[in-house]
Amino acid sequence: MDSKEHHEQNHQLATAKDSQNNSKKIGNSGDPIVSWIHTFKNNPKLWVKWIIPIAVGIILWLIPAPVGIKIHAWHLLAIFIGTIVGIITGPLPMGAVSMLGLVLVMLTGTLTPDAAFTGFSQETVWLIVAAFFIARSIIKSGLGFRIALFLVSKLGSRVLGTSYALALTDLILAPATPAAVARGGGVIMPILRSISHVYGSEPHSPSAKKAGQFLTLAAFQVNVITPAMFLTALSANPLVAQLAGQQGVKITWGLWAWAACVPGLVSLLVIPALLYKLYPPEITKTPEIAAHAKKELHELGKISITEWVTVITVLLVLVLWTIGQPLFGMDPTTVGFIGLAVLVLSGALTWDDVKGEKQAWDTFFWMGTLVMMATYLSKLGLIPWISNHIVSLIGGIQAFLILCGVYFFSHYLIASNVAQVSAMYAAFLAASISVGVPPFFAALVLGFISSLDSGLTHYSNATAPLLFGMGYVSVGKWWTAGVICAVANIVIWMTVGSAWMHVIGLW
Numbered sequence: 001m002d003s004k005e006h007h008e009q010n011h012q013l014a015t016a017k018d019s020q021n022n023s024k025k026i027g028n029s030g031d032p033i034v035s036w037i038h039t040f041k042n043n044p045k046l047w048v049k050w051i052i053p054i055a056v057g058i059i060l061w062l063i064p065a066p067v068g069i070k071i072h073a074w075h076l077l078a079i080f081i082g083t084i085v086g087i088i089t090g091p092l093p094m095g096a097v098s099m100l101g102l103v104l105v106m107l108t109g110t111l112t113p114d115a116a117f118t119g120f121s122q123e124t125v126w127l128i129v130a131a132f133f134i135a136r137s138i139i140k141s142g143l144g145f146r147i148a149l150f151l152v153s154k155l156g157s158r159v160l161g162t163s164y165a166l167a168l169t170d171l172i173l174a175p176a177t178p179a180a181v182a183r184g185g186g187v188i189m190p191i192l193r194s195i196s197h198v199y200g201s202e203p204h205s206p207s208a209k210k211a212g213q214f215l216t217l218a219a220f221q222v223n224v225i226t227p228a229m230f231l232t233a234l235s236a237n238p239l240v241a242q243l244a245g246q247q248g249v250k251i252t253w254g255l256w257a258w259a260a261c262v263p264g265l266v267s268l269l270v271i272p273a274l275l276y277k278l279y280p281p282e283i284t285k286t287p288e289i290a291a292h293a294k295k296e297l298h299e300l301g302k303i304s305i306t307e308w309v310t311v312i313t314v315l316l317v318l319v320l321w322t323i324g325q326p327l328f329g330m331d332p333t334t335v336g337f338i339g340l341a342v343l344v345l346s347g348a349l350t351w352d353d354v355k356g357e358k359q360a361w362d363t364f365f366w367m368g369t370l371v372m373m374a375t376y377l378s379k380l381g382l383i384p385w386i387s388n389h390i391v392s393l394i395g396g397i398q399a400f401l402i403l404c405g406v407y408f409f410s411h412y413l414i415a416s417n418v419a420q421v422s423a424m425y426a427a428f429l430a431a432s433i434s435v436g437v438p439p440f441f442a443a444l445v446l447g448f449i450s451s452l453d454s455g456l457t458h459y460s461n462a463t464a465p466l467l468f469g470m471g472y473v474s475v476g477k478w479w480t481a482g483v484i485c486a487v488a489n490i491v492i493w494m495t496v497g498s499a500w501m502h503v504i505g506l507w
Contacts, residue, residue: 049091057082057104066385073380075110080373084423087366087416094416098366101373111376119372123333124238125364128178130336131232132360134317135177136353137343141306144173144187146297152191153293159211159281162195162289163218163272170219171268174226174233175257175321176314179359180454184223184463192219193470195289203471212472214281218272220467221455221485225271227417228451228493229264231256231332232321235363236417236450242371243426244443246378247433251443253321253332259444259506263497270492271485278484279477309348313339370422378426387430399435400442403428407446408490411453411460421450438507441498448497452489456482 057078065074083101087094105111119125138144151165166188173183196202196212203212227234231241231253241251303311317339324330343349377383394402407420407428414420425446432442454461458468458478468478501507 046091049089052089053082053086053091053097056085068385069382070380072110073377073382075108076105076373076376076380077382079104079108079110080377081423083370083373084419087419088414090415093362094418095362095365098369102369105373111372115376116372117368119368119370119375120364122242122368122371123331124242125368125371127333127336128232128235128238128367129360129364130333130340131176131178132357132363133340133349133354134314134336134343135173135179135182136357136360137306137310137348138173138176138314139182139186140353141304141310141348142300143307143310144169144183145191146300146303146307147172148187148191149293149297149300152195153290153297156195156290156293157285157287159214159284159286160272160276162211162286163215163222163276166192166215166219167222167268167272170222170226171229175230175318176232178232178235178237178363179462180223180227180234180451181462181466182359183226184219185466188219188223189466189470192216192467194292195286196472198288198292199283199286201283201472208472209279210282211286212470213477214275214279216467216470216472217275217279217478217481220463221271221275221481222268223463223467224452224455224461224485225264225267225489227454228448229257229260234417234451235367236421237447239367239371239374239418239421240425240443240447240450243374243378243421244429244447246375246426247429247439247443249429249439249443251440251447252325254323254325255440256444256447257322258504259501260448260497262500263448263493266496267489267492270488274485274488275481278481306346306348309343309346313342313346313348316342366418370418374422374426383426383430386427387434390427390431390434400432400437403432404445404449404494408449408453408486409456411456415459415461417450417454417461420453425450441501441507444501444506445493445497448493452493453486455485455489 060078060081061075063074065071079101082104083097086092086097086100091097092100102116105116106113148166148169151168152162155161155165155168170183170188173187174180177183192212192215196210196215199211201207201210201212227237231237231251237256241256244251317335320328320330320335320338321332324335325332340349340354344351344354390399390403407424410424411420414423429443429446432446433439454464456479458464458475460482468475473481498507
């Protein structure tokens with residue numbers, strides 16, 4: 001009996017020991033620090049992603065501040081540029097890189113904690129957060145998908161018509177969806193895949209030319225235009241408004257939409273037709289697609305109560321964003337949170353949805369940090385100093401065209417709208433105003449460019465790698481189409497857009 005108990009005891013101890021050893025192995029393999037070291041060992045490029053922003057920041061920090069620049073302003077610039085380079089190289093997600101910049105601002109004594117956290121109290125930062133929550137309701141309820149299917153069922157009897165249906169979907173969703181990738185990747189891309197598959201147009205094959213190639217290019221270029229049309233259609237746009245406001249140019253939601261509506265609609269009509277001529281699909285008539293969309297729409301059934309609540313809320317918010325300020329003195333951020341309150345009270349969104357909207361909170365963090373840095377660069381006199389030097393170099397009213405060209409095509413070097421706006425917008429706006437360009441005209445044109453230049457490459461914004469990654473378009477065609485559409489958009493927005501802004505009294 002004792003021998004048996006002893007044997008069982010030994011067996012249990014051995015089992016426990018094996019289990020403990022296995023747990024240690026599992027724990028070690030899943031240990032975040034060990035995993036981090038392992039990642040560095042096996043990914044030499046990650047070192048480069050870290051070294052470049054750190055080196056840039058240190059070099060700028062050590063360079064003596066130019067005459068006329070306060071030392072704190074110069075050190076803030078070093079941290080700011082290092083942060084922007086870090087966002088571009090991407091050793092960590094954008095929010096994490098911004099957090100490191102925020103820590104450095106306080107750790108080095110460049111700004112006090114009170115000053116460092118002022119960006120998180122800015123109303124434009126909270127406006128974009130509220131818009132993300134409204135967008136979540138549109139996607140969660142299925143309303144966005146239903147709108148897309150309805151439009152394709154009506155316009156999808158031809159491939160060109162299908163591209164316009166997808167464009168109209170993007171346009172309808174844009175005012176209340178601050179992430180272009182949420183529209184392009186979350187709503188448009190699944191439908192585009194389905195349509196292409198129905199016609200036997202498969203990626204990475206000659207059949208891509210049947211429909212997928214054209215539809216992908218058209219959907220992407222449309223997703224570049226719609227963010228330029230509304231203040232809340234891209235997370236970088238409120239940052240534009242914030243930076244413009246610091247120079248005395250107050251851009252409201254209604255003003256942005258009113259100024260962009262005509263050139264935007266012209267671009268939405270011209271660009272798909274232009275791409276249709278340049279990259280004609282092998283299949284032109286598509287009655288099957290309209291039928292396919294009708295079938296899927298029928299399977300969705302009647303519009304749910306949640307969808308109706310979302311529709312009413314979005315319409316309410318859009319109306320108040322347009323007329324709320326002049327009629328009721330209601331600022332856009334208040335309107336956004338009224339919309340959120342309605343969605344939560346109605347049950348269209350739960351509080352868990354609000355807490356779990358990662359992109360909203362990530363945007364809140366990086367945007368608050370970058371707004372803070374940009375604000376203090378201006379307060380400390382660095383932005384006016386840079387603009388004055390730009391003016392002295394190129395001078396004259398023709399300088400504005402040069403500034404716009406440099407600003408537009410610099411996006412070949414930048415993979416983020418936010419990074420470009422943060423690094424360049426304030427200085428370029430100040431320089432434009434200094435050479436005599438009407439402030440509202442200059443602020444809006446540079447704001448529009450901040451969206452339109454995203455069409456150049458397959459890495460220029462968050463939507464680009466998703467649509468490019470489907471495999472319907474080669475790199476060469478993507479870049480060629482990008483520069484052609486860029487030229488077309490420049491012509492449209494600088495001619496039709498300028499004429500329209502003259503009509504409404506912006507210059």
